Each structure stands twice: as structure tokens, then as C-alpha cells.
Amino acid sequence: MKSEFAFILGNGVTRLQVDCESLLDYGAVYGCNRIYQDFAPTVLVSTDKGMADEIQLSGYSGNHIHYTRKQHKIKSSGANILPNLYHDMSSGPACLGLAAESNANYLFMIGMDLKGVNNKINNIYAGTINYKDADSAPTPFCNWTAQINTIMKNHQDKRFMHVNPINGFTDESFFNNTNFEIVSLDDFKQVINNL
Numbered sequence: 001m002k003s004e005f006a007f008i009l010g011n012g013v014t015r016l017q018v019d020c021e022s023l024l025d026y027g028a029v030y031g032c033n034r035i036y037q038d039f040a041p042t043v044l045v046s047t048d049k050g051m052a053d054e055i056q057l058s059g060y061s062g063n064h065i066h067y068t069r070k071q072h073k074i075k076s077s078g079a080n081i082l083p084n085l086y087h088d089m090s091s092g093p094a095c096l097g098l099a100a101e102s103n104a105n106y107l108f109m110i111g112m113d114l115k116g117v118n119n120k121i122n123n124i125y126a127g128t129i130n131y132k133d134a135d136s137a138p139t140p141f142c143n144w145t146a147q148i149n150t151i152m153k154n155h156q157d158k159r160f161m162h163v164n165p166i167n168g169f170t171d172e173s174f175f176n177n178t179n180f181e182i183v184s185l186d187d188f189k190q191v192i193n194n195l
Contacts, residue, residue: 003028003103003104004027004103004104004105004106005026005027005028005104005105005106005108006027006028006029006030006099006102006104006106006107006108007020007023007026007027007029007030007107007108007110008030008092008095008096008099008107008108008109008110008112009029009030009031009041009095009110009111010032010092010109010110010111010112010113011032011033011034011035011092011111011123011124011125012111012112012113012114012122012123012166013111013113013117013122013124013166014110014111014113014163014164014165014166015110015111015124016111016124017164017185018110018111018163018164018185018188020035020038020041020111021038021039023192024039024041024042026192026195027104028043028099028102028104029043030042030044030045030095030096030098031045031095032044032045032046032047032091032092032094032095033045033046033048033051033055033091033125033130034051034125034128034131036055036058036060036064040060040064043065043066043067043098043099044060044064044065044066044067045066045067045068045082045091045094045095045098046066046067046068046072046091047068047069047072047082047089047090047091047094048091048130049071049072050129050130051091051130052068052069052072052073052079053072053074054129054130055068055079056068056073056077056078056079057074057077061074061077061078061079062077062078063078065080066078066079066080067079067080067082067094067098068080068081068082069081069082069087070082070087082094082098083097083098083101085097086098089147090143090144090147092112092144093144093147093148093151096109096112096148096151096160097147097151100151100154100155100158104158105157105158105159106158106159106161107158107159107160107161108161108163108183108188109160109161109163110163110164110188111124112144112148112162113165113166113169114141114144114145114165114166114169114170114171115138115141115166115169116137116138116139117138117166119137119138120134120135120136120137120138121133121134121135121137121138121139122138122139122166123139145171145173145174148160148171148174149173149174149176149177152174152177152179152180153177155179156178156179157179158179159179159181160174160179160180160181161180161181161182161183161188162174162180162181162182162183163183163184163185163188164183164184164185164188165182170182
């Protein structure tokens, strides 16, 4: 495992173009919410009560690294409490923040699509318990972008790379950070293949 690389997984549809479990061979993998049923990332984050309860009650938190908000922690579950800096953030940005606090210098954001698809929610787990219905309107992403910008500004020594943004979309504000760039899926796979 390469400690200088971290992979932060959102649950947008572009994540399906990457074999995310295999990334564990190349660095730390940070994932959120229902991904725990697909595989165990290095660090799991859940900030909503429903998902936090589900994960803790499943026993996952006692055997893996799992972070949630202080008010959602179930006593003796094994879950960790998010640091105050990320306590009020959404799961994806909180994952990014934890990764930025690690020794990794290169942070690849995968499946962090931000916007919806065909005017509907963009989440591969939509329609499952503790998630909105697949026909729901897209989730506004202004809070996510503000939280991600805060993390990039607080970690100028790290490189933040948005991998394969959906339809080429990246929030314009991200480009105000000199430590941010877009990486195509092909370039990302080439980086992985050369590790």
C-alpha cells in the first residue's frame, strides 16, 4: 500500500467506472454510508442518523474504522466520533477531511459527482433504506462544495484531484484552489497501473 495516496469515494454513478475495492492495494480508501455492504474501506463515514444507526447495529463499527457524529454514536458500538472540524459536514466532505489529515499527499476524489443525473438524484444507493427514492430531485450541492473548498484551503500542502467528473462538471469555485485539478479516468487508471 502506498501511504502517499488516498482515495475518497462518493456514491455518484461515476464511481461505478472504477474497481474501488482494488484501490486498497494502492492506498487508504475512504468511503461513506452503504458502501460498507459492498466492501470495507479503510475508513467509513456516516453522518446521517439512519445510516449511522444501521452501520453500528450491523456490528460493522466494532470490526472496522467507522466515524459518525457524536449524537449518532451508539454506546459500545465501536464507532469513532468525527473531529469537531468535520462534525457538521456531510459524509463525503467529512471523508475528504479525514483523508487530508492523514499522511497522504495525493487525494483522489472518485464518484463525488455533486450534481444530479437527468434531473434526478445521483446516488448509486438511491431507493434503498435510509436513502431517497431514485426518482427524487437532485440534492443541492452548494453545502458540499463549500465544505470541500474549506478542506482544500486548510490543506494547501495536499493535491486534490477530481477523477472523471460527471459530464465534465466540476464546481468552478474549486479552481480557485491552486492545489486542485481534474484527472480523466484514463489518466487515473494509468497512475494506478504505474504504482
